Amino acid sequence: MHTEPTGGVSRREILGTGAATASMLAAPAMAAVTPDKAREADPPLVRVMLTVNGKPENLTLDARTTLLDMAREHLKLTGSKKGCDHGQCGACTMIVEGRRVNSCLSLAVMHDGDTITTIEGLGTPDKLHPMQAAFVRHDGYQCGYCTPGQIVSAVAMLEEVRSGAPSFVSPDLEHAEYSDTEVRERMSGNLCRCAAYPNIVAAIGDVHAGKKS
Structure with missing residues (x-):
């Protein structure tokens, strides 16, 4: 059986003194966190x-x-939705200076002076943008959560093709040629959990062809 040594300081006394010292040292540190420091x-x-x-x-x-x-x-x-908040679903897509941007990954301060278009800037209930009207016509949505990002992305994507951007399907092509395959590749960053992809591609095709009914 262990016995405390005689004529000296016991282990219990040492531990007690250490705990008291630690408490005294911690008190000033806690007091140092003043409202002024918090504001800093x-x-x-x-x-x-x-x-x-x-x-x-x-x-x-x-x-x-x-x-x-x-x-x-x-x-x-x-209108721009927060989906994955990791830049993987495209529900937050906006057009910034003519380019598609996952707005959940981009800081506002990075775009000082820029021109930005959200889904609200494309059309109104009384005067739909051709892409909005085509999505309605082809039922290019189900739950509708991804739809604003899909529409904004589709509008900018067609501009990419029209402006002669390189092909996503055939890198050897200097200029992209419109096709359903090209559309699917260029829209692959916009996910539709309801899987309305065929209707979305059809809607985009209508706008590309200038169809209105």
Whole structure:
């Protein structure tokens, strides 16, 4: 059986003294976290000026605000959807300076001075964009969650093809040629969990051909 040594300091006393010392040292450290210090940890705010759907916007944002959150939370443009929030589904697609962008991965501060188009900027219920009308005509949606991103992406994708972008299907082609295969490849970043892909491709084909009915 273990016995405490006589004539010296016991292990219990040493442990007790150590705990008391640690408590005393921790108290000043806790006290050092004052409201002033907490305010210093607040995220920096930045001024961002953009043109969104033809309207100038002057915003003061947390520097970490994404383009998607800026539109949804600050401008109340909720058409662009937050799907995966990892840039993999395309539900948040916007057109920025003529290019398709996954807005959930792009910080608003990166686009100071840029021109941005969301689904709200393409058409209205009374005057649909041709791509919106084609999606309705071909039933290019089911649940509708991915539809804003699909439509925005399709509009920009057709511009890519018309402007002579290289082919996704045949890299040896200097300019892309319109085909259903080319469309599928170029739209592959926009996922439809309802699998309305044939209807989406048909809708895009109508717009490319200029069909209105």
